[in-house]
Amino acid sequence: MNERDLDFQLIQRIQNGEQQAFTLLVRKYQNRVANILTRYVRSSGDIADVTQEVFIKVHKSLPSFRGDSAFYTWLYRITVNTAKNYLTSQSRRPPASDIDAMEADSYDGSDALKSADSPESILRSEEMKRVIMDAIDKLPTELKAAITLRELEGMSYEEIAKIEDCPIGTVRSRIFRARDSIDKQLAPLLEE
Amino acid sequence: MTEINEKLSSLIDNENVESKSLDALILDKEQQNVFSRYHLIGDVIRNETALNIDVSELVMAEIMQQPESAIVTPIKAVAVRENSDNNVISFIKRFGQYAIAASVAGVVVMTSFITSQPTIENNGIEVLNTIPFGSVSPVSLQANKSQSKQALQERHERLEALLKDHQLQLQLQP
Numbered sequence: 001m002n003e004r005d006l007d008f009q010l011i012q013r014i015q016n017g018e019q020q021a022f023t024l025l026v027r028k029y030q031n032r033v034a035n036i037l038t039r040y041v042r043s044s045g046d047i048a049d050v051t052q053e054v055f056i057k058v059h060k061s062l063p064s065f066r067g068d069s070a071f072y073t074w075l076y077r078i079t080v081n082t083a084k085n086y087l088t089s090q091s092r093r094p095p096a097s098d099i100d101a102m103e104a105d106s107y108d109g110s111d112a113l114k115s116a117d118s119p120e121s122i123l124r125s126e127e128m129k130r131v132i133m134d135a136i137d138k139l140p141t142e143l144k145a146a147i148t149l150r151e152l153e154g155m156s157y158e159e160i161a162k163i164e165d166c167p168i169g170t171v172r173s174r175i176f177r178a179r180d181s182i183d184k185q186l187a188p189l190l191e192e
Numbered sequence: 193m194t195e196i197n198e199k200l201s202s203l204i205d206n207e208n209v210e211s212k213s214l215d216a217l218i219l220d221k222e223q224q225n226v227f228s229r230y231h232l233i234g235d236v237i238r239n240e241t242a243l244n245i246d247v248s249e250l251v252m253a254e255i256m257q258q259p260e261s262a263i264v265t266p267i268k269a270v271a272v273r274e275n276s277d278n279n280v281i282s283f284i285k286r287f288g289q290y291a292i293a294a295s296v297a298g299v300v301v302m303t304s305f306i307t308s309q310p311t312i313e314n315n316g317i318e319v320l321n322t323i324p325f326g327s328v329s330p331v332s333l334q335a336n337k338s339q340s341k342q343a344l345q346e347r348h349e350r351l352e353a354l355l356k357d358h359q360l361q362l363q364l365q366p
Contacts, residue, residue, distance in 0.1 A: 005206045009214060019255060020218050026248040027228040035241040044243070052247045052254070059255050125242045132236045150205060151237040157207050172208075176201040180194075182233050183226065190229065190244065 007071040014062055022062075026055050029072070033079050040083035054082045131189055135182040146171055147178035197226055204230050224248075289362070296358050303351055 007028075013021035033054050037047050057078055065074060136144060145164065149155045155163070157171045164171065196216070200223060202208035217223050228246065235241040 005209050006203065009209055009211075013214075013218075018218070020252075021214075022255065023224065023248050023252050024217065024227065026251050027224060027246075028231050030245055030247055031232060031235050031241040031243050034243045034245050035235075038243070044245075047243070048245050048247055051245060052250050055247065055251045056254055059251070125244070128244055129236055129242055132233055136237070147237070151234045157202075157205065172198065172202050175205065176198040179201050179230050179233060180197060183229050186229055186233065 008067060011062065011065065011067070011071065014059075022055075022059055025058075025071075029075060030055070032072075033075065036076065036079050037083055040080075040087055046086075050082060050086050053086075054079050057082060128186070128189060131185050132182055135185040136178075139178055139181060143174050143178040143181070146174035147182075150175050196223065200226060201230060204234075292358050292361060296354060299351060299354060303347060 007025070010021045010025050014025075030051055034047050034051050037050050037054075041047050041050055054075075058075060061078065065071070136147065139147070142164070146160060149160045149163065150157075157168045157175075160171045160175075161168045199208060199210075199213050200217065203210070203213050203217070204227065217227060228248075232241075232244055
């Protein structure tokens, strides 16, 4: 299976009129879109507004999405165009060079935000990062390996099973237990 | 709950994208929150974001306000295959059309030459005054000046019949 499977199933449902499926695409990608926008938009308040605008544009354009490229690549282009339009409306020039979809994922938007955003939102963002990293550190070795191979290396369950020399079902269980453990630390922070 | 979240975890990894799991996820807001947090964990591990925003409700509210969501399923392109026989027939058809059109045009030109000759009605005033070089008289000048009005009428009728015939042939062609 490739990464496009869940996206394509969601897109098919939306194209068949199941509008509620779109909420999952928003939930999946909104933070990555926001991270790209930090290169163009300084205030976190504006980032939320422009992120919203991006997804409304995506929804409008979805009938014309034919799946020739990955959904994220397509989403990335809409995000950058929306960001540039935002800068034009604010009478500001876009950055001299664009970053591509691959670079955008490794671009740390928190640095850009630090220059103009409120200290509270910066602290919150840094605390969230710290909680997640601490939770990973505390994981048993086999769970840490499973989640790292999946999230950092992008390996499939089958590949991880071969490396860890265990059944695929065990890999599935380990990855879930790792996520669940991290989530137990993260959820209270996000509910505050 | 643990079993549901385990299924959700593998769905995120594209390892278990079952229609049933997706149906449940679309309807259950609590599961959607877990879905969001699991994705956020992955994003932070990969250093893809340090932000946590949630605009999903605002986006969906905006979408639902739109009068009619113009969702159209992509139209599948249908390839039209024409074999070589069809191409030959098509070429003959087209060539035939050109031949008919050329002959009709020829008749029209000839008729215009003939009918524009000076007659009793126009008192000898030449409508088309063409004098070719050399000793040979133009075709139009060789025409009999004493042609009657009835002959002209007959010629017009023949021309009209030819045009009608041509139009009929065009209509009959598939």
